[in-house]
Amino acid sequence: MSGSEINDSEGRRLSTTVWTALDRKAGAVIELTIKQLRNKTSTWTVFGVSTLLLILLSAFYVDSVRDGFESIDNDGDSVDYDGDGYPLGQERKYGSSDFNPDEYPGSGLFIPEGEIYYNGPRSHTGNHSWDADGPSLFSGSWDNILDYYPEADEPCPEIIGEDLENTPYGWSPYSCVMANEDRYLQFLRFEGNGTLTVAQGWYGIYGVVTERFQVAPDPPEAYIDEDGIDWDPDNPSSSQGFDDDGDCTRSEYPEQIAADNDDSNRNRIPCDVLWTRNADGSVIQIQPDMLVDEDPVDSELMGESSHRSFIIITGKIAFTMIIGIFLPLFLALGLIRDESENGTLHYLLSKPIHRGEFIVYRLSGYLIFSGGFVLLMSLLMAFVTVFLGPDGNRLADFNIWFGIGAVTVLSLAAYGSIFNAMGLMSPKYGVYLALIYGVYEFAMAVMTLFGAELVPVISVSHWSLQMIDAVVLVAWPDTIMLSQMSTAFNIDSGLSFFWRPPLHTFGTGSPALAIGLSITVLMAFISLPILVGQSIFKRREID
Amino acid sequence: MNSTPAIALDHVSKWYGQVIGVNDVSLAIDGGVTGILGMNGAGKSTLFKLLMGRLRPSNGSVKLFGTDPWETTSPYRRVGYVSESEKMYDWMTSLDFVSTLARLHGMTRYEAEKRAEQALSFVDLEGVLNKEIGKYSKGMRQRVKIAAALVHEPDLLILDEPLHGCDPLARTSIMNVIREMGSRGKTVLVSSHILEEIERITEQIVILHSGKLVALGNLHAIRAMLDKHPHRILIRCADSRALASTFIDQQSVYGVRFIDNESLEIMTKDLSEAHQLLPMLILKSGIQIYSIENPDDNLESLLGYLVGDA
Numbered sequence: 001m002s003g004s005e006i007n008d009s010e011g012r013r014l015s016t017t018v019w020t021a022l023d024r025k026a027g028a029v030i031e032l033t034i035k036q037l038r039n040k041t042s043t044w045t046v047f048g049v050s051t052l053l054l055i056l057l058s059a060f061y062v063d064s065v066r067d068g069f070e071s072i073d074n075d076g077d078s079v080d081y082d083g084d085g086y087p088l089g090q091e092r093k094y095g096s097s098d099f100n101p102d103e104y105p106g107s108g109l110f111i112p113e114g115e116i117y118y119n120g121p122r123s124h125t126g127n128h129s130w131d132a133d134g135p136s137l138f139s140g141s142w143d144n145i146l147d148y149y150p151e152a153d154e155p156c157p158e159i160i161g162e163d164l165e166n167t168p169y170g171w172s173p174y175s176c177v178m179a180n181e182d183r184y185l186q187f188l189r190f191e192g193n194g195t196l197t198v199a200q201g202w203y204g205i206y207g208v209v210t211e212r213f214q215v216a217p218d219p220p221e222a223y224i225d226e227d228g229i230d231w232d233p234d235n236p237s238s239s240q241g242f243d244d245d246g247d248c249t250r251s252e253y254p255e256q257i258a259a260d261n262d263d264s265n266r267n268r269i270p271c272d273v274l275w276t277r278n279a280d281g282s283v284i285q286i287q288p289d290m291l292v293d294e295d296p297v298d299s300e301l302m303g304e305s306s307h308r309s310f311i312i313i314t315g316k317i318a319f320t321m322i323i324g325i326f327l328p329l330f331l332a333l334g335l336i337r338d339e340s341e342n343g344t345l346h347y348l349l350s351k352p353i354h355r356g357e358f359i360v361y362r363l364s365g366y367l368i369f370s371g372g373f374v375l376l377m378s379l380l381m382a383f384v385t386v387f388l389g390p391d392g393n394r395l396a397d398f399n400i401w402f403g404i405g406a407v408t409v410l411s412l413a414a415y416g417s418i419f420n421a422m423g424l425m426s427p428k429y430g431v432y433l434a435l436i437y438g439v440y441e442f443a444m445a446v447m448t449l450f451g452a453e454l455v456p457v458i459s460v461s462h463w464s465l466q467m468i469d470a471v472v473l474v475a476w477p478d479t480i481m482l483s484q485m486s487t488a489f490n491i492d493s494g495l496s497f498f499w500r501p502p503l504h505t506f507g508t509g510s511p512a513l514a515i516g517l518s519i520t521v522l523m524a525f526i527s528l529p530i531l532v533g534q535s536i537f538k539r540r541e542i543d
Numbered sequence: 544m545n546s547t548p549a550i551a552l553d554h555v556s557k558w559y560g561q562v563i564g565v566n567d568v569s570l571a572i573d574g575g576v577t578g579i580l581g582m583n584g585a586g587k588s589t590l591f592k593l594l595m596g597r598l599r600p601s602n603g604s605v606k607l608f609g610t611d612p613w614e615t616t617s618p619y620r621r622v623g624y625v626s627e628s629e630k631m632y633d634w635m636t637s638l639d640f641v642s643t644l645a646r647l648h649g650m651t652r653y654e655a656e657k658r659a660e661q662a663l664s665f666v667d668l669e670g671v672l673n674k675e676i677g678k679y680s681k682g683m684r685q686r687v688k689i690a691a692a693l694v695h696e697p698d699l700l701i702l703d704e705p706l707h708g709c710d711p712l713a714r715t716s717i718m719n720v721i722r723e724m725g726s727r728g729k730t731v732l733v734s735s736h737i738l739e740e741i742e743r744i745t746e747q748i749v750i751l752h753s754g755k756l757v758a759l760g761n762l763h764a765i766r767a768m769l770d771k772h773p774h775r776i777l778i779r780c781a782d783s784r785a786l787a788s789t790f791i792d793q794q795s796v797y798g799v800r801f802i803d804n805e806s807l808e809i810m811t812k813d814l815s816e817a818h819q820l821l822p823m824l825i826l827k828s829g830i831q832i833y834s835i836e837n838p839d840d841n842l843e844s845l846l847g848y849l850v851g852d853a
Contacts, residue, residue: 020649028646028655039634343630347691350595350624351647352616542597 025353026361032348033365037331046330047373050323054377057314058384065310066388071225072302074490075294077247078223086215089223089245093253094215105254106215110189113207116198127193129209134202138183140194156184227295229489231275241273241292248291262290273488278509283481286488296489303390305482305493311385311397312472312499315404319378320464321445324411325438327370332416333434335362336537337423345542356534359420363530366416371409378405396475403471407464407518414460414525415441421529424536453503460525463518470502470514547609548573549699549730550594555603557589557754564589566754567603572732576725578741578762579734580842581751587734588627590751591703594732595624607699620648623692627703629684633677637663637687640676645694655694662690667716682713689720700724702733706740718744738842750849757849765845767815772848773797774814774840776821779833783807789828793820805833 037043073079077089082097084104091098094105103109110131116124130138156176175185191209198204223245230242246252248262248271261270265287273292276285288294296302336359339345349355382401386394418437423430444459448466456462472479483496502514550572557565565586581587592598593605596612596619605611607618632640638659645655645662663672666686671679676687685705692700702721706714721744724731735741741748742762750758750765758765780786783806787799790809795817798810811817814837825832838844 024649024651025647027652028643032643035635036632343628344632346595346597346624346626346628347631347644348647349597349616350619350622350626351644352619352649353647354616541599543592 025351025357026364029348029353029358029361030365030368033335033362034369037366037369040331042330046327050327050373050377053318053322054314054381057310057318058381061310061384062388065306070298072298073220073224073295074298075227075291077295078220080220085217087218087220087223089226089247090215090218092247095253104215105217106213108212109210111207111210112205115206116196116204118201118203122200123195123197124204124206125195126206128206129189129191130196131189131205131207132185132196132198133187133204135184135186135199136202136204137178137197138185138190138192138194139181139197140192142183142190142192142194155179223295225295225297227291227293229273229293229296229301229485231273238275238277239267239269239272240275241271241288243271243292245295248289262292264289282477283484286481286484288488293489296491298491299390301482301485301489302491302493304392305486305491305495307385307389308472308476308479308482309494309498311381311400311404312468313494314381315400315407315468316445316449316465316498319374319404319408320411320468321442321461323374323377324408324461324464325415325441327374328366328412328415328419329434329438331370332363332366333419333423333431335359335366335416335420335423336533337420337427337430340542341427349542355537355540359530359533359537363413363416363420366420367409367413370412370416374408374412375405378402378408399475400472403475404468407467407471410467410519410522410526411460411464414522417526417529417533418460421533421536424533424540449498451500460522463521463525466502466504467515467518467522469500470511470518472499473501473511474515547606549608550732551604551606551609552590552593553604553606555593555600555605557586557593557598558601563754565593565600568751568754568756569603570749570756570759572730572749574728574730575747576721576731576733576745578745578748579732579751580736580738580741580748581734582736582842582846584753585736585751586754587736587751588703589754591624591626591701591732591734594701595619595622595626620695621698623695623697623700625685625688625692625700625702625705627707629681629708631676631684631687633675635676636673637668637676637679637683637690638672640687641691641694644691648695650695658694659690662694663687665693666690666720680710680713682709682716685709685713686717686720689717693720693724697729699730700732702731704734704736706735706737714740721745736842738840738845750846752846752850757846765849769814769845769848771812774811774817775838776809776811776814776817777802777834777836777838778807778809779805779835780807781805781831781833786825786828786830789824793817793824795820 077092078087080087080098082099082101082103084098084101086094086096086098086104088098090105091103095109096103096105096107110129112131113128114124116122132138156178171187173187175183175188177183196204196206227244227247230244231240243249250261263270265272265274267274271289271292273286273288275283276287278284334341336345339348348358378401382398385401386397389397415438419430419434422433422437426433441459441461444456445461445465447456448459448462476482479495479499480501483499485491486493487496501509502511504517505511505514548571550570552568552570555565555568556563568586568590579587579590589598593600594607594612596616599613605613608621610618612618635643638656641662642652642655642659645658646652650658660669660672663669666689668683668686668690671683676684679687685708689702689705692702700721705717705721709717718740721731721733725745733741733744746762748758748760748762748765749756778786783801783804787801787807790796790799795811795813796809797812800808800810802808809817821835
């Protein structure tokens with residue numbers, strides 16, 4: 001061996017300063033750590049399982065989410081409950097019931113003209129169609145008792161005087177002819193010319209039955225996606241929406257019965273949608289009147305919100321909660337503990353390298369290796385969703401996947417540092433400590449998903465999940481609106497459950513602030529266990 | 544040469560709970576090869592671990608080049624250490640292993656590789672640089688460890704049982720390396736529990752027993768002291784009785800014991816004189832000799848003599 005000066009491959013003399021030496025030591029430990037992790041079976045097992053999970057999720061995405069973009073009858077008016085061949089929407093238009101096969105568009109409708117009401121006179125005389133709601137007595141000529149009833153022609157058993165309230169026949173349609181030729185009836189519709197007397201506390205309606213006419217049944221598809229969301233982002237007015245199918249205003253309906261003109265959002269404009277916007281123009285609340293914009297085109301709204309839900313769910317559950325916790329459990333727990341148990345630690349520590357420094361380099365090696373895997377996986381997922389996602393600007397998907405990758409790398413760092421410290425704290429029981437802590441983190445993540453704000457604050461998963469929420473808002477600023485739309489228009493895409501506006505923003509709602517705060521807290525979760533680990537490791541004797 | 548010795552121990556003790564590993568050892572070593580002799584459990588490894596900052600002394604102070612190795616790692620720049628542990632990164636090639644450890648001294652990748660190649664060829668492993676360590680024989684593994692300790696050209700080399708379990712070829716190779724390092728003026732500390740091994744490497748020895756330093760100095764001087772101590776010489780020959788009669792009237796011999804017709808044990812208090820006489824007496828007797836052994840010429844006897852309980 002000679003001590004002569006060694007030049008680099010291009011013949012330059014190598015300069016050595018404290019910094020370059022530090023750099024080289026770091027490089028060596030990081031490289032060794034990566035090589036060691038690469039040589040561990042458990043590494044490839046956990047990588048394999050993670051990849052499999054993501055492949056399955058992608059398959060689910062292709063199979064369910066992408067295929068799920070077909071039109072859905074969001075307001076459920078394309079069904080035909082009574083089986084008369086007319087869908088509910090068409091029955092509504094004609095005012096007929098969809099629970100009675102004898103009633104259908106054109107079947108003849110009962111149009112009320114007046115009623116025998118609770119506080120008015122108890123009887124009415126005329127030639128009408130009658131609707132007796134309770135126990136009643138009819139004198140005159142009658143016809144066409146619409147509700148056939150087997151005992152209708154039987155004589156009445158015994159009706160005591162005029163005491164009509166003494167109704168021995170229960171709560172069902174019934175009629176019988178009394179000894180004086182009057183008819184006792186309850187809960188029946190019939191036609192007759194005479195006088196109807198209704199018992200105290202009950203009411204009856206009289207009117208006409210319209211003429212029968214022929215109406216061709218509409219196909220059910222006519223009532224799917226028939227009332228899309230009419231929103232003009234450039235229109236500053238808060239009143240938006242148009243009742244395309246007319247089931248709120250009923251203005252275009254063939255039968256102008258009981259025009260609804262609902263104003264449940266109380267903005268004094270019937271049948272519209274109230275969009276409340278922030279000072280920056282972002283939509284924060286959507287309140288529609290009943291039956292306005294209730295059946296939007298699913299490939300437009302449902303497609304986009306399902307797509308986003310899939311990415312958010314995958315990011316939160318698969319990346320942050322599963323990969324984020326399991327990868328460090330397998331790879332970081334033994335970063336130093338295993339070296340010491342295998343009896344190889346002394347090779348590294350008999351070199352001029354501080355133990356504290358050593359922990360940081362080991363963790364860096366682990367982080368580069370596991371983080372590289374996570375970033376690669378998020379890039380692959382980005383390709384899946386960008387190429388298979390619904391139409392639109394899918395470039396934002398790359399940003400969101402990069403964000404999810406970055407958040408997961410931060411949680412890998414935090415868990416890595418925590419688990420490594422646990423391995424150092426108790427080489428024997430560290431694995432149990434780490435398992436308990438992993439379960440705790442998972443529980444806190446579930447609480448966070450359910451919207452808990454305070455309890456999960458002391459957990460890595462809480463801040464990681466909040467950071468994903470914030471990243472989503474930065475990459476897709478209209479997510480608040482989309483989530484509001486999903487809630488307002490009853491679109492069950494999971495977006496409003498799995499995504500919430502970031503919780504901790506000091507009331508500003510700023511996603512940038514939420515990201516900053518999350519990074520700060522996660523940094524504390526990373527550095528604190530490193531300091532604890534360093535102080536334990538510095539005093540540890542290596543026998 | 545710097546006035547600070549490479550190694551300085553001042554009343555160092557190390558307790559493992561109730562058990563003492565090193566007991567009040569004071570020592571200063573600088574330059575040349577020093578053998579640390581002691582039976583298994585005598586405290587050799589503990590002493591080395593204290594020197595390498597792996598253990599913290601319970602009492603006293605340990606200094607490597609004037610610096611406490613428990614507090615700071617800076618002395619390791621000048622120290623190469625081969626531990627007794629046989630565990631290695633079996634999946635690595637020896638070049639990879641040695642160059643990785645070299646980089647921990649702040650060398651560039653290129654420089655580390657060059658130095659690793661040099662160090663490995665210095666221990667005669669140049670032909671198998673790119674073979675995985677797991678496929679090496681025990682002696683080769685030991686030499687890889689030595690190469691890793693030498694790669695940064697340390698001023699102090701600490702070798703814990705480097706010859707343990709090695710085949711004769713590897714032993715010779717390792718011994719040559721140690722002697723070469725010593726001849727270059729480096730301080731080399733090498734431990735063993737076999738006297739003969741150390742004898743072939745160096746004359747300067749430290750003897751540890753039950754954690755205590757029992758002797759320090761030149762092996763020949765210690766041996767000379769030992770020669771004045773009752774010694775046995777075991778001779779296997781064709782006729783032990785006939786041979787015995789030739790020894791009886793010798794001054795240096797104070798006892799003869801028959802073991803059987805072919806074995807004879809001679810007791811002496813002056814081993815060197817007895818050895819000088821032996822060839823002449825055997826020649827005179829004309830009896831055929833099968834073997835001559837010195838059963839007391841080992842570490843146990845030496846220790847027995849030094850500690851006084853043999």
